[in-house]
Amino acid sequence: MRTDTGQVFKLEDYRSPNYRIPETRLAFDLQPEQTTVVSELVIERADDAPAGAPLVLDGDGLDLVALEINGEPLGANAYEATPDRLEIHALPKERSFRLKVTTRIDPSANQALMGLYRSSGVYTTQCEAEGFRRITYYLDRPDILSVYRVRLEADKATAPLLLSNGNPIEAGDLPSGRHFAVWDDPHPKPSYLFALVAGDLGVVTDEFVTMSGRKVALGIHVEKGKEPRAAYAMDALKRSMKWDEEVFGREYDLDVFNIVAVSDFNMGAMENKGLNIFNDKYVLADEETATDADFANIEAIIAHEYFHNWTGNRITCRDWFQLCLKEGLTVYRDHEFSADQRSRAVKRIAEVRTLKAHQFPEDQGPLAHPVRPRRYREINNFYTATVYEKGSEVVRMIRTILGADAFRAGMDLYFDRHDGDAATIEDFLAVFEEVSGRDLSQFALWYHQAGTPNVSVKASHNAATGELVLDIEQSSPPTPGESRKRLMHIPLAFGLVGPDGRDMVWETVEGAAVEHGVLHIRKRRHHVRFTGIAERPRLSLNRGFSAPVTLSVEEKPEDRAFLARHDGDLYSRWQALNGLMTDAVIEASKQLRDGRTASFAAEIPDLCGAIATDDRFEEAYRALALALPSEADVAREIGSNIDPDAILAARNGLIETIATANAAAFAALYDRLADHERFSPDAASAGRRSLRNVLLDYLAAGSGSPGRAAAQYRDAGNMTDRSAALAVLVMRHADSSETKAALADFETRFGSDPLVMDKWFQIQAAAPGAGALATVKALTEHPGFSIANPNRVRSLIGTFSSANQTGFHRADGEGYRFFAGIVLAVEQRNPQVAARLATGLRSWRSLEPRRKASAREALLRIAGTENLSPDLRDIVERTLA
Numbered sequence: 001m002r003t004d005t006g007q008v009f010k011l012e013d014y015r016s017p018n019y020r021i022p023e024t025r026l027a028f029d030l031q032p033e034q035t036t037v038v039s040e041l042v043i044e045r046a047d048d049a050p051a052g053a054p055l056v057l058d059g060d061g062l063d064l065v066a067l068e069i070n071g072e073p074l075g076a077n078a079y080e081a082t083p084d085r086l087e088i089h090a091l092p093k094e095r096s097f098r099l100k101v102t103t104r105i106d107p108s109a110n111q112a113l114m115g116l117y118r119s120s121g122v123y124t125t126q127c128e129a130e131g132f133r134r135i136t137y138y139l140d141r142p143d144i145l146s147v148y149r150v151r152l153e154a155d156k157a158t159a160p161l162l163l164s165n166g167n168p169i170e171a172g173d174l175p176s177g178r179h180f181a182v183w184d185d186p187h188p189k190p191s192y193l194f195a196l197v198a199g200d201l202g203v204v205t206d207e208f209v210t211m212s213g214r215k216v217a218l219g220i221h222v223e224k225g226k227e228p229r230a231a232y233a234m235d236a237l238k239r240s241m242k243w244d245e246e247v248f249g250r251e252y253d254l255d256v257f258n259i260v261a262v263s264d265f266n267m268g269a270m271e272n273k274g275l276n277i278f279n280d281k282y283v284l285a286d287e288e289t290a291t292d293a294d295f296a297n298i299e300a301i302i303a304h305e306y307f308h309n310w311t312g313n314r315i316t317c318r319d320w321f322q323l324c325l326k327e328g329l330t331v332y333r334d335h336e337f338s339a340d341q342r343s344r345a346v347k348r349i350a351e352v353r354t355l356k357a358h359q360f361p362e363d364q365g366p367l368a369h370p371v372r373p374r375r376y377r378e379i380n381n382f383y384t385a386t387v388y389e390k391g392s393e394v395v396r397m398i399r400t401i402l403g404a405d406a407f408r409a410g411m412d413l414y415f416d417r418h419d420g421d422a423a424t425i426e427d428f429l430a431v432f433e434e435v436s437g438r439d440l441s442q443f444a445l446w447y448h449q450a451g452t453p454n455v456s457v458k459a460s461h462n463a464a465t466g467e468l469v470l471d472i473e474q475s476s477p478p479t480p481g482e483s484r485k486r487l488m489h490i491p492l493a494f495g496l497v498g499p500d501g502r503d504m505v506w507e508t509v510e511g512a513a514v515e516h517g518v519l520h521i522r523k524r525r526h527h528v529r530f531t532g533i534a535e536r537p538r539l540s541l542n543r544g545f546s547a548p549v550t551l552s553v554e555e556k557p558e559d560r561a562f563l564a565r566h567d568g569d570l571y572s573r574w575q576a577l578n579g580l581m582t583d584a585v586i587e588a589s590k591q592l593r594d595g596r597t598a599s600f601a602a603e604i605p606d607l608c609g610a611i612a613t614d615d616r617f618e619e620a621y622r623a624l625a626l627a628l629p630s631e632a633d634v635a636r637e638i639g640s641n642i643d644p645d646a647i648l649a650a651r652n653g654l655i656e657t658i659a660t661a662n663a664a665a666f667a668a669l670y671d672r673l674a675d676h677e678r679f680s681p682d683a684a685s686a687g688r689r690s691l692r693n694v695l696l697d698y699l700a701a702g703s704g705s706p707g708r709a710a711a712q713y714r715d716a717g718n719m720t721d722r723s724a725a726l727a728v729l730v731m732r733h734a735d736s737s738e739t740k741a742a743l744a745d746f747e748t749r750f751g752s753d754p755l756v757m758d759k760w761f762q763i764q765a766a767a768p769g770a771g772a773l774a775t776v777k778a779l780t781e782h783p784g785f786s787i788a789n790p791n792r793v794r795s796l797i798g799t800f801s802s803a804n805q806t807g808f809h810r811a812d813g814e815g816y817r818f819f820a821g822i823v824l825a826v827e828q829r830n831p832q833v834a835a836r837l838a839t840g841l842r843s844w845r846s847l848e849p850r851r852k853a854s855a856r857e858a859l860l861r862i863a864g865t866e867n868l869s870p871d872l873r874d875i876v877e878r879t880l881a
């Protein structure tokens, strides 16, 4: 275990390395408890490095066995080795020499799941960000690009499969039941992209012919017996490869492409060159065991990791401050892929909901940081929604500002110019400036400045002169370490919606640049004047969520209702309705806190009834429109002095009001949407199921009876309908005998399938009410729960802390006390997962005083624990700061 030096890494301290490693040869003698790693490196002193510069290699918990330079063992005073560092002072005079390092590691004891570890009998690796140094001493930084040749040796009986990066070049049997394989990767890569897998797995194979006619052998390796559940992932992989050729002109570059699914994995998946390693949750799916959301996630994540082959692997990051260079860009690419495969408006709404649910709270709390951070203590804690999701939004804005053609030209130039480089955000922005001739220096603040900007808009219309004036002001709240903010370039897509519901056309506009329906805000204040506007329009602003900002518009409530009915932009129509719902829940929660009864205007139930049955819209869109903002969404909008109990009661009140007003229509539609055809995971079928399941929840809330949900559970032909029915039973009828029976039935059916049981834990962890904490505590004792497995911890504890606002934020603080205990227990094994979990308390300051005090106490307890890992210490100290 690394000890916490409290070291802060700063962007401005970046120095190019004194030594490079053009060639890396690795030999692994794989044994469960004692694996020997022989690393032979060609080391070159950089041209500009001082002659006597010592060579300092990174390590993490390593045991050095032998050390040679140019074939000669090194004397004891020629070097200094600790588990975390190897410094060699006595180096040859020549600029280039061969270093041979032998280390010994124990994959079975590795529960941090970083470096080389053994999970369910399979050897596997995770090296990003700094896991390679847990395998051997190395210059473990992304700007060291090396060509790798890897030899693996293992027992043939338990590990018939031996995989690494690149192409297979040699394999054979050895004495004593051992065998070997050699892999060669011709593309220089940083150490974080190294991977190996050795084990006994089932495989699904296929072939892809690239645009230049090369054949690529595809393999997806999964637990034996689960091969049929990898078919959808294979299909998604082939569609991804094709799409990247068609949309970005990117072709795959090796003879083989392998994906391996493992059940113990810290994150979603990892883009190692030619050998992607996945959390099995994002590979395995069939109708019996996976929901439509699982299918969509698999498609997106398979695509994401594949797309990294160009954005991340061929062009990598110069240093970890540039993480968004590969992640933000690749998330943008996978979003575009999913939008092309499914429905663009539906996909965009889902993206914005995710951004607001995960990134906005980050930007508005103690963990706020720029898309490209300037300092970190623990890089593992920067795999955040800001780097990924906001990073993607920034790329999207570049496309909005430049237009599709210039954006593509910029991407082509980026691939041409930087292939084989370790690049920076400056390199990325420069290509777009070059192809478009635009100055993006103000725009670049989106990478450098933390926080969500606010845009406020006031409109006045003069019917006599036909003038519309918009007074627009931008501001950015302070964030940790950044009290004064600079003015941003905000591209705001908009429309002026006329009384007939159509966009109005203006004669002239002055006061801000307006191009292709986008208003460019660059100054603190803009006084924008449109002429030729005869009637007062409704403002449809930030269409498609063109900029990740919070918007406050002075408008009449009926304007929003009008937009919710008539806006021609589907995203904005959704936004208008969702905004009305959010405001209604906020208002009702205030009434409840003041001891009054909650009341709701008839407008929202009317709108919901109209949109539910409007066949002009696809079902997936209608489902999103009917879905109320979550309790956490509402809490985020309130911002301070939050009382989760009042929000839950207000939200339930609105659901019941909508349900009662539309009972007959919703019931008829629910029946009409029943699936009679064979299951298909396609977008249209999934949309139909999602609308029907939203209606099921309304019908259960309105009727107070579990009958319909119990029947759907019983008759369900797929996991989407089954788990949705179970969730409705648990959320709306927790104590009914139908609910208890369904929970028991689910456990009997799927008890031996951990991925499906994750859903069972998750559904119960999200159920609100006084008994929530007791339920979750009891579930930690369930034989299917394991604190060592990240998926299980996330499904139970992660869901409880993020999706159970009333259970987690109990007024007596018991939820936080329990949570702190679990975080500390997870930390003993897996600091990375513990640190991620602990971010569940990041919004503690916005709670009402009593809860705030209890949450702080829980954070202080974690912070006061001895020998805390750097990962967890970093998160709790920043959260408390």
Ligand SMILES: [Zn+2]
Residues within 6 Å of the ligand: 304, 308, 326, 327, 330
């Ligand atoms: Zn990624």
